Amino acid sequence: MKVTVDEEKCCGAGQCVLLAPEVFDQRDEDGIVILLDDGPAPALHPAVREAASVCPAAAIALSEDA
Incomplete structure (x- = not known):
């Protein structure tokens, strides 16, 4: 799994x-997403998929090819 985030889309919801x-953190000053791990371990994939699916700004993109 390869994870990318679009900081321009992020609304800072924090889900x-x-x-x-x-895998994810937020900047202190504005809450915008910080990607900590763009290739998370398989054990984290379900949580990352859920995070992407509930992101209100659709700022998280996943590629299952990597």
Whole structure:
């Protein structure tokens, strides 16, 4: 799995951080997503998929090819 985020789309809701804190964080000043791991371990894939699906701004993109 390859994870990418679009900081321009991010609205700072923070659902990704709650669901997969090993993969996502937020900037202190504005809450915009910070990608900590663009190739998470397989054990984290379900949480990352859920984070992408619930992102209100659709700022998280996943590629299952990587």
